[in-house]
Amino acid sequence: MSSEGIDGFAGEATSKALGRSADDGAGERPSGMIGAVDNVLRLLALFNESPKIRVNEASRAMGLSRSTVHRMLTTLSYHQFVEQDEFSRAYQPGPALIDIGLAVLQNIEIRVVARNALLRLRDETGETVHLGLQRGAEVVFIDSVESQQTVRTGSRIGWTLPSHATAAGKAMLAQLDERELDKIYPDEALESATAATVRTKSELRDQLEEIRRRGYAVNDGESEPDVGAVAAVVCDRDGRVRGAISVTAPRVRADVEWEREVGTAAMRTAKQLGASFG
Template sequence: MEQKNHRLLQCALEILQYIAKQPKGVSFKEICTITDLPKSSTHNLVQTMCNMNFLQKKENYNEYRIGLNCFEVGNAYLSTNPFYSTAKEIVENVSMRCNQTSHFGILNGHDTVYLYKFDSNQPLRIASHTGKRIPAHATAIGKALLSGFTNNELLELYKDYVMEPMTSHTITSLDELAAQIEEVRRTQTAYESEESSPYVRCIAVPIHNRMGKVIAAISVSFPIYRADLDTAPFLDALFDAKRQLESALLALDI
């Protein structure tokens, strides 16, 4: 039997999700367009979330952004996850071994969600952060996560989804994505070149639990202008991290 959501609570959460994706803030008028509630009901929801510090109203502007309590609740997800603290250490080690930026992420729907990022001291800075969502088809880490799907599951996931380009290099063909995912399954390695960010390449590996299910992935990002860069040490670091993370999952029985 299908479970119905509480209408007002669903609207409140949808408002939070929408505002979280708009770094410059959102007007009340814009908030009203994403709900099917009367304006007075939307105002009451927004005001309640402001009073509880889940939203913050910008001074002298009728604009809203995410409040501090959202950070505290989101951070609790990580702090109560025993696998996260282990993964965080390992991601940092990969970054230091490679002297490049590393990411750790999971799949949510069609998106990669970054649970952790560790920056290198390289001058190139990648526009990503913990909690950021990015389309899985446009990233190496996303392709690593998608490698846990069968071909039929992949087709089902993307059958009504438009694969929007993030750059001129982004894959927008499901056939091409499926071919790359097949290669990731074979090699346990995913690649991306300027598909999500200009001048950035990326290598990623999937992380499997004891049942063989892909539950996370780890990546290394590096500048494309270093054509002479030897990426073999990056692969060594990533596969060492993969072994460590999968061993930790066995110990934690996750």
């Protein structure tokens, strides 16, 4: 099934699951379902039908008491998932809910835009190529295109790895200032993924300075002992970091010359990809 077909099916299934009425048969509910969570998700799903939620209308639509709906909205408001209009007293999506939606859309957008770039870089280097996003002290890999060589590194889709132990993570960390870096790494000591992982923030700072000078980041067995990698950051036209492209290979092929050649190719691809974003 294509990704478009999967996404369409998932969206339809989610809409049906969250938008069902209280009159639906209880036999359709999974045995492990948490009723309170189910009610909150059904409440949020009402935004699919209207830009604003009123307590009375939500109460009728969900078959719940006004007091129950009001308590749910109060809780969501506290966490900024909804906010109340001071004039109409109706509730509308809050900044936290909007940020989540935008983040999901951004991730989908960069995957779609980046796919051909990943394929071209895979064909140019002959190695596996990944697309990663920074999430604080971690990198989450949202797409991969595997090498066609018999001995190769595999896909990392769905993997989460320490930022300071990956080429992709370090490429993005290099875009931060000292204050932002200290917020992510408040302590001097860093956790090690392998024996080669950078162990202190001071050493990490030195590596980030080298990355800024060179233009690409290197991982020499720091996240996986037998894997080498290079990565370049993807910035849009306004200079905002949108992600990082990394190329991984078995360390037997990832020597210094390989790092230099693939690093140059990764930087070129990242620059071209970044120009695709407004």
